[in-house]
Amino acid sequence: MRKIGLILPALIALAGPAMAERAWIHPAATIFIENEWVSVDAGTSTDPFQPDHQPTQLGAIKVWQPDGTEGKMENAITSRYRSSFDVHLVKPGTWRIGTADSRIMGSFKVDGVEWRLGGRRGPQPGMAMAGGAGGAAAAPAQPPADAPKFVSSVDEIPANATDLQITESLSRDETFVTAGEPSRAIFEPTGKGLEMVPVTHPAELLTNEPSKFKFLVDGKPAAGLKVTIVPDGRRYRDSENALELTTGADGVLTVKWPGAGMYWLNTTLSDNHPITPRATQRRMSYTATLEVMQP
Amino acid sequence: MRMTPLLTAGLLSAPAMAGTVSITIPQGKIAEYKKPYVVAWLEPTDGSPIRTLSAWYNVRKTGAESGTKYLVDLRTWWRKGGRSLMLPADGISGATRAPGTYTIPLPADLKPGEYILNVEAARESGGHELVSVPLVNGAGSASGKTELGAVVVTK
Numbered sequence: 102m103r104k105i106g107l108i109l110p111a112l113i114a115l116a117g118p119a120m121a122e123r124a125w126i127h128p129a130a131t132i133f134i135e136n137e138w139v140s141v142d143a144g145t146s147t148d149p150f151q152p153d154h155q156p157t158q159l160g161a162i163k164v165w166q167p168d169g170t171e172g173k174m175e176n177a178i179t180s181r182y183r184s185s186f187d188v189h190l191v192k193p194g195t196w197r198i199g200t201a202d203s204r205i206m207g208s209f210k211v212d213g214v215e216w217r218l219g220g221r222r223g224p225q226p227g228m229a230m231a232g233g234a235g236g237a238a239a240a241p242a243q244p245p246a247d248a249p250k251f252v253s254s255v256d257e258i259p260a261n262a263t264d265l266q267i268t269e270s271l272s273r274d275e276t277f278v279t280a281g282e283p284s285r286a287i288f289e290p291t292g293k294g295l296e297m298v299p300v301t302h303p304a305e306l307l308t309n310e311p312s313k314f315k316f317l318v319d320g321k322p323a324a325g326l327k328v329t330i331v332p333d334g335r336r337y338r339d340s341e342n343a344l345e346l347t348t349g350a351d352g353v354l355t356v357k358w359p360g361a362g363m364y365w366l367n368t369t370l371s372d373n374h375p376i377t378p379r380a381t382q383r384r385m386s387y388t389a390t391l392e393v394m395q396p
Numbered sequence: 397m398r399m400t401p402l403l404t405a406g407l408l409s410a411p412a413m414a415g416t417v418s419i420t421i422p423q424g425k426i427a428e429y430k431k432p433y434v435v436a437w438l439e440p441t442d443g444s445p446i447r448t449l450s451a452w453y454n455v456r457k458t459g460a461e462s463g464t465k466y467l468v469d470l471r472t473w474w475r476k477g478g479r480s481l482m483l484p485a486d487g488i489s490g491a492t493r494a495p496g497t498y499t500i501p502l503p504a505d506l507k508p509g510e511y512i513l514n515v516e517a518a519r520e521s522g523g524h525e526l527v528s529v530p531l532v533n534g535a536g537s538a539s540g541k542t543e544l545g546a547v548v549v550t551k
Contacts, residue, residue, distance in 0.1 A: 132468050134479075282480045305475060394471055 121147045123331075124157060124388060125365055126199055126276045131392040132304055135193045135281040143200075144183035148335040149365035149390075152183035159184050161202065167194025167284045194284030195304065199275030203294075205377055207267035211259055216250045218258065218267060255379050269375035269383045271295065276390040279304035292320035295370050295385035300353060306393040308361050314354045318370060318385070322352025326368055330356065333363040358393045365390055415502035415534055417449065419515055420545030423495040424522070431492035432519035432543055433466060435473045436500060441510040441530075446477040450500050452490045453483075469518040472526050502534075502549070517543040 127150045129140040142150075143157035156179045164172035177186035190196060206219035252258060255267070271294040277287075283304040290296045300313035316323040330344040348354045358364070366389045375383040417436055436449040454463025464483055468474050483489055513529040513536070525543035529536040537548040 132471075132474070134464050134468055137465060394475075396472060 122154065123147065123149050123365065123367065124200070124272075124274050125149045126157070126162070126274055126390055127363065128198065128276050128278055128390065128392070131276065131278045132394070133190055133278065133280045136189075136191060137280060138187050138189050139278050140185070140187050141198055141276075142183045142185050146182075148341075149331050150333050150363060151336060154182060156180060156182060156184045157200065159186065161200045162186075163199065163201070164188050165197040165287050166192050167196055167280075167286060168192065169286055169289075172196060188278065190278065190280035193281035195277055195279045195287060195302070197275055197277055197287045199273065201275075202270075202272045204270045205255055205267060205380060206270065207265070207381070209258055209262040209266070210264040211262050214250065216252060216258075216262070218252050218255065255377055258379060265379060265381050267375075267377075267380040267382075269377045269380040270385075271383070272386040272388070274388040277303040290317050290320055292317075293376060294319065294383075295323065295368070295387045296320075297366075297387055297389060303391055306358065306391055307396045308358050308393060309396045312356045312358065312391075312393075314356070314366075316348050316352045316354060316368065316387070318372075319374070322350070323348055323370065324350045324352055326352070326354075326370060328354050328366060328368040331365045331367075332359065333365070361393050361395045363390060363392050414504045415549060415551045416499050417502060417513060417515075418497055418499045418546070418548045418550070420497045420547070421493055421495045421517070422540075422543075422545040424519075426522070428521065430520040430522070431494055432517045432522065433470055433492065434515065434517045434544075435467075435470045435478065436513065436515045437473055437477065438502075438506070439476065439512045439514055441512060446473075447503065447506075448473070448477065448481055448485075448488050449503070450490060451478070451481075451483060451485075451488050452492050455484055455489050455491050466518070466520070469524065470516045471518075471524075473514070473516050497545075513547070513549050515540075515544055515547045519543055 122145050124145045125143065127142045133139060142152060143162055144152045144155060145157065146152065146154035159174065159177050159179055162174065164174055166172040172188060174186040175189060177184065188196065188198060204219060208215055208217050210216065273296065283302045288298050290298055296317045298315045298317060300315055306312045316326050326348040328346045328348065330346065332342055335341055344356065346354055346356060367387070369384070369386045371382065371384045373382050375381070419434065419436060421432060421434065434452045438447045438449060453467055457463035467478060470478060511531045513531055514526060516526045518524045523542045525540045527538050527540045527544050527547045529538045529547055529549055531549055534551040535549050537546060539546045
């Protein structure tokens with residue numbers, strides 16, 4: 102019983118992309134005149150942009166101005182199902198709003214004993230017996246002797262550790278908002294992990310012509326990458342109507358939009374090229390919210 | 397009144413045979429009718445930059461929600477060049493117009509070439525419409541169905 106309780110949270114965390122929980126950053130619109138304000142919601146739910154599950158923590162969200170410097174969130178609040186904030190578009194050009202998260206988690210053994218790194222911890226001391234035998238919660242706050250051992254960073258993994266199963270998890274979630282004339286400075290890739298560089302500018306996505314986006318992994322074209330695109334308004338359709346597309350050899354994805362509106366784009370990629378020392382594998386996720394206009 | 401100096405300037409710089417664009421804003425049978433934002437521009441068919449001829453919007457409204465805010469609703473013009481135009485601009489910006497027919501001059505210094513004359517309208521609590529007139533020998537006409545009436549370009 103105990104073992105299941107401990108392993109399960111780890112499995113859930115690792116199974117991220119397979120779960121139907123989707124993080125989204127949802128601007129009210131993406132095309133503005135300079136000095137206008139954009140209102141943005143951020144959360145996680147099964148259907149993109151439907152605030153019915155969890156808010157994104159404001160601390161995880163960043164605003165980048167067109168010149169690459171950090172911008173400001175204003176009037177920010179976190180409510181039950183979403184965080185909301187405004188961005189005052191005080192500079193002309195294309196802004197980026199989003200999250201970039203990196204985590205390390207996994208397990209290793211020391212002298213045959215399993216240890217865990219990062220991720221969700223087991224039950225807190227004192228909570229350990231809660232829900233178990235009645236009255237046990239009042240017992241002294243000592244984890245049982247067979248409880249797994251945890252370290253919080255890679256640096257704490259002992260040199261003699263064996264059976265390393267350490268996953269580096271990188272995720273980006275972003276949207277682009279343009280004030281006045283579009284610019285491209287914020288599309289400059291970092292060369293780390295999974296990234297998207299728009300070929301068609303996000304302020305020029307139209308229903309009557311295909312849009313192109315270049316996907317990169319560590320700065321190199323991500324060929325054959327499977328990308329899912331879900332149109333807004335799932336609630337009002339019988340099916341999700343997701344587009345399932347694949348990048349070409351040059352990493353470029355070509356999208357013919359079925360109509361105007363907001364779209365949630367997501368792709369994931371796993372490989373064995375983590376950046377973090379001692380990590381054994383890498384899981385990457387890229388998400389973008391794109392607005393498609395009538396011509 | 398507002399347009400008078402602009403029209404005069406156009407006439408002074410234009411040769412005798414300068415063309416004109418006539419734009420009709422149809423009468424709306426609506427109680428709470430707001431005058432539409434209307435923009436006219438010339439688009440070279442070779443893809444080179446557009447030339448905005450006129451932009452009628454709420455030029456007087458300034459402050460937190462200025463009249464320029466809704467220029468993005470003229471989405472085609474905005475994407476094709478409106479967004480890089482600094483407004484108000486002399487000879488281009490003007491107040492919104494009530495239903496009626498208005499005439500604006502074609503630029504006298506227009507380079508020879510093939511053009512499409514576009515007129516785009518967007519109205520608060522109303523619709524959006526784009527009327528495109530491919531020019532043949534500097535003239536042509538087309539008509540909108542909702543927010544715009546006849547658009548006539550004469551040499």
